[in-house]
Amino acid sequence: MAEITNTYVSEELYKKFGDAILSTDEPYGMLTVVVEVSSITSVVDWLKKHPVINAHFLTDICGTHFPQIPGKELCAIYHMQSMPNNYRIRLKCFVPITKPEVPSLTGLFPSANWMERETYDYYGIQFIGHPNLQRILNVDEMDYFPLRKEFPLEDGSRTDKDDKYFGR
Amino acid sequence: MSKEITIAEMPAGLEGPGFFATSLEKAIGLARANSIWPLPFATSCCGIEFMATMGSNYDLARFGSERISFSPRQADLLIVAGTIAKKMGPVLRQVYLQMAEPRWVISVGACASSGGIFDTYSVLQGIDKVIPVDVYVPGCPPRPEQILDGFMQIQELVKNESLRRRNSNEYKVMLGSYGIQ
Numbered sequence: 393m394a395e396i397t398n399t400y401v402s403e404e405l406y407k408k409f410g411d412a413i414l415s416t417d418e419p420y421g422m423l424t425v426v427v428e429v430s431s432i433t434s435v436v437d438w439l440k441k442h443p444v445i446n447a448h449f450l451t452d453i454c455g456t457h458f459p460q461i462p463g464k465e466l467c468a469i470y471h472m473q474s475m476p477n478n479y480r481i482r483l484k485c486f487v488p489i490t491k492p493e494v495p496s497l498t499g500l501f502p503s504a505n506w507m508e509r510e511t512y513d514y515y516g517i518q519f520i521g522h523p524n525l526q527r528i529l530n531v532d533e534m535d536y537f538p539l540r541k542e543f544p545l546e547d548g549s550r551t552d553k554d555d556k557y558f559g560r
Numbered sequence: 561m562s563k564e565i566t567i568a569e570m571p572a573g574l575e576g577p578g579f580f581a582t583s584l585e586k587a588i589g590l591a592r593a594n595s596i597w598p599l600p601f602a603t604s605c606c607g608i609e610f611m612a613t614m615g616s617n618y619d620l621a622r623f624g625s626e627r628i629s630f631s632p633r634q635a636d637l638l639i640v641a642g643t644i645a646k647k648m649g650p651v652l653r654q655v656y657l658q659m660a661e662p663r664w665v666i667s668v669g670a671c672a673s674s675g676g677i678f679d680t681y682s683v684l685q686g687i688d689k690v691i692p693v694d695v696y697v698p699g700c701p702p703r704p705e706q707i708l709d710g711f712m713q714i715q716e717l718v719k720n721e722s723l724r725r726r727n728s729n730e731y732k733v734m735l736g737s738y739g740i741q
């Protein structure tokens with residue numbers, strides 16, 4: 393089997409999806425594609441079923457929060473892999489923090505279920521169509537999304553801490 | 561090969577030819593202190609140190625604790641060794657509630673005692689936020705010798721506390737502050 397190259401995959405993607413592909417990049421040699429939110433399910437489905445690319449494995453779903461990019465604060469990131477081709481690809485979907493809605497992939501990959509719950513748990517990204525979108529790792533009573541940048545990493549309930557030992 | 565056999569020290573009392581009298585409290589304390597059944601609640605790296613403590617080099621069995629109890633209902637001592645995530649807090653509390661009186665708790669390591677290096681939203685900042693603790697063992701992780709020392713402190717407590725302490729008002733108020741009846 394001929395080796396799959398980033399150029400080949402991005403050309404195929406542009407041919408098929410055109411305007412839904414917003415940009416491509418290759419950090420550290422890994423093809424990273426920014427996709428229109430409305431097309432993410434069809435892109436993932438297409439990559440999964442493509443006879444040559446055959447990216448049949450959804451490795452991970454995660455999120456990022458960059459408050460300095462207005463309208464694109466939150467981002468859902470998908471990693472897919474083709475084991476027969478030893479090829480990996482990354483997809484990104486930017487959404488505004490005021491309406492962080494992304495379609496769920498649970499219909500395509502059952503494994504997306506927990507990964508989407510985790511991303512929701514930490515970033516509050518709503519996966520539309522998810523059968524059971526609730527917290528998975530944090531306590532149920534938590535009332536914020538801890539990896540959003542406005543929330544401090546440190547635990548607020550700690551009373552024994554003296555700032556002067558931390559250079560503050 | 562001559563073997564040195566050590567036996568527990570005799571409590572203070574009245575001795576004469578053919579009899580020895582001491583208080584019931586002291587006799588029971590002596591028995592309890594040398595037959596503590598620990599329940600290891602080991603969640604992370606400190607748990608590994610606890611395994612070493614149980615192993616032949618350090619041998620917790622020398623203190624009458626070779627019988628590790630994995631059922632809280634039969635355990636006397638809860639050894640909490642490791643990071644307790646907030647999600648684990650209710651589980652830990654439930655285990656404590658299932659233990660019968662008299663019960664003691666030893667908190668092994670910085671994480672169990674104060675959250676340790678994990679000053680973060682997901683980690684309980686010390687198990688004393690959910691259950692009362694008798695002895696804290698500092699260290700990240702503490703050496704088995706330190707855990708043994710903590711264990712001996714528990715033995716001292718067990719030997720010396722009044723049998724009625726657990727009925728005392730003070731004790732009830734302390735448990736009440738944790739919402740435990």
Ligand code: SF4
Pocket residue numbers: 604605606607641642643668669670671672676677699700701702
């Ligand atoms: S105190 Fe240190 S060694 Fe013990 S559980 Fe925490 S991080 Fe691990």
